[in-house]
Amino acid sequence: MELYCLESDKTVRAQPDPNILCDDRVLQSLLTIEERFLPQCSYFQRVQKDIQPYMRRMVAGWMHEVCEEEKSNEDVFPLAINYLDRFLAVMPTRKSYLQLLGAVCMFLASKLKDSRPLSAEKLCMYTDNSIAPRELLDWELVVLGKLKWNMASVIPNDFIEHIIRRLPLPKDKLAMVRKHTLTFIALCATDDRLAMNPPSMIATGSMGAAVCGxxxxxxxxxxxxxxxxxxxxxxxNTEVDCLRACQEQIERVLATSLQRGQQYRQESGVRAGNKAREQQDQSSTPTDVRDVNL
Amino acid sequence: MATHKRILGTPRNGPARRSLFGPVDREQLQVEYQTALRKDLEEASRRWGFDFTSDKPLESGGFQWEGVPATEVPLLYRSCVFGLGQKRRRLMEATLTTKRGRMEPPQSEKENIPGTPERCELNLENLEKTPERRESSGAKRKQTNLTDFYQTKRRVVWMPRKSGE
Structure with a gap:
């Protein structure tokens, strides 16, 4: 007799739990505690000497790519960015350590959210081995200490289901709204100007932008x-004006991002074929959210 | 997922595998790591009134420390750590008791411990035994409490209550 293992490689994820998602108390609790997990200050002026906003964008963009490539749980990226911001708000850091820090934050967030966490070796590989696993593990301890081991942050993703079920959305559009909202939340995480907003604000603003879009x-x-x-x-329970401002800001960031994508497309069209990395699909950058088909 | 890639700007400008800010000075990194750890440890020393390096309580601390042999603590708290310094190991082996009534509010401004420990005795020999019925508490037979069978102790959670940081 032969034995076959029929277990697939697919990760099994828990079903959404209506006891949690449909309970108003859960939303209220999230709203009450979310402020605790915000970075303490806007750190570019106050704490960091070496690190500029564009560097955060660079490292955030890289982190997002890694999470994408590893097909991490969609919570991992925003959570890792939350760790990154909280750490940078309390600890002056050298520019050259920023990627290490980003890797550590993904390492930690992935342990919390992924059913198969990213390994230290893999993360080091993504830094092109500019850091070693030993260093990653060392700095993991430093980050944990600075964040006071307070790792279960509230992130915008936590609000999605609570908000979406309270909106009069047609059933067949739910999946699409959810997906766009997640995308906008990730976009917000890469943009430093939105970093100080509470997660509920980012979530509502993103969903507003998704529905409008x-x-x-x-x-x-x-x-x-x-x-x-x-x-x-x-x-x-937010101010209408604040929320409107936040949604508009998200839409501006989105527009800039789409524009940048298009610009890149044109530029690289001219230099076409020079480098292998430019040969990837560049034909499909949408200019309108509605063009995004999943 | 494909949406993410497109909307998030970078129509991938290369493989995710890359070094962003050039080479890292390994020695410098190691030095700063040690410094960061030492600072953490100093802060912990101040907070708990315990010198974790020499494994001795500080005079100034508001806590009374009592040594417990490593063999007597549950397996979970014993060191099975490789590569970690002695300090951490010893940290695990000491148990905290507080002087009754002498509790001072924690020094650290932002960290309020949920439930300041008033009594936190850890008498491990008794843990396994069923405590004797307290006859002295009166002639009337009291209802059995869950706490009759294990020792009440409050956990000191090293975590801020209000603010995230």
């Missing part, structure tokens, strides 16, 4: 821009 108000007036903002503000 998909133009769902054509079929339902309750989803028109103003009505939606009012509704979202009510759900998370």
């Amino acid at each position: 998909l133009q769902l108000d054509h079929s339902d007036q309750r989803l028109s821009r103003d009505n939606l903002t009012d509704l979202l503000a009510k759900i998370t």
Whole structure:
């Protein structure tokens, strides 16, 4: 007799738990504690001497690529960025250690959220071995100490299900709204100007941008821009004006990002074929959110 | 997932494997790591009134420390660590008791411990035994409490309560 192992390599994930997601108390608790996990200050002026905003964008972009390539849980990236910001808000850091720090943050976040966490070796490989696993593990301890071992941060992703079920969205659009919201949240995490906003604000702003971008108000007036903002503000007890400002900021970041993508496409079109890395698909950068098909 | 890649700007400008800010000075890194750890340890010393390097309580501390042999603590707290310094190991082997009524609020401004430990005795020999019924507490038979069977102790959670940092 032969024995076959039929277990697939696919990760098994827990079902969404309605006891958690449909309980109003959970949302209220999240809103109460979320402030605790914000970086203490805007650190570029106050704490860091060597690190500039564009460097954070660089490291955040790299972290996002690694999470994508490793197909990490979608919570890993925003959580890792939360660790990064909190660490940088308390500890002056050299520019040359920033990538190490990013790797450590992903290492920790992945342990919390992935069913198969990223290994230290793999993360070091992604830094092109500019750091060694031993150093990663050493600095893991430093980061944990600076964050006071307080690792279960509230992140924008935690709010998605709580908000989405309170919106009058057509059933067939739910998956799309969810996906776009996640994308916008990740986009917000790469942008330093949005780093000081509470997670609930990022979540509502992102969902607002997603719903508006998909133009769902054509079929339902309750989803028109103003009505939606009012509704979202009510759900998370925020000021309508703050929320509107946040959503607009997200939309600006999105527009810049799309523009940059297009620019890149044109530039690299000219230099086409020079480098192997430029041969990847460049034809599909969308200029409108609705063009994004999944 | 493909959306992420496109909206997030970088139509991938190369493989994710790359060094972002050039080479890292390994020696410098090691030095700063040691410094960071030492600072953490100093802060912990101040906070707990215990010199973790020499393994001795500090005079100034508000806590009364009592040594417990490593063999008597649950397996979980024993060191099975490789590569970690002695300091950490010893940290695990000491147990905290507080002087009753002498508790001072923690020095560190931001860290309020949830539930200041008023009594935190860890008498491990008794842990396994069922405590004797307290006859002295009165003639009337009291209802059995869960705490009759194990020792109450409050855990000191080393974690800030209010702020995240």
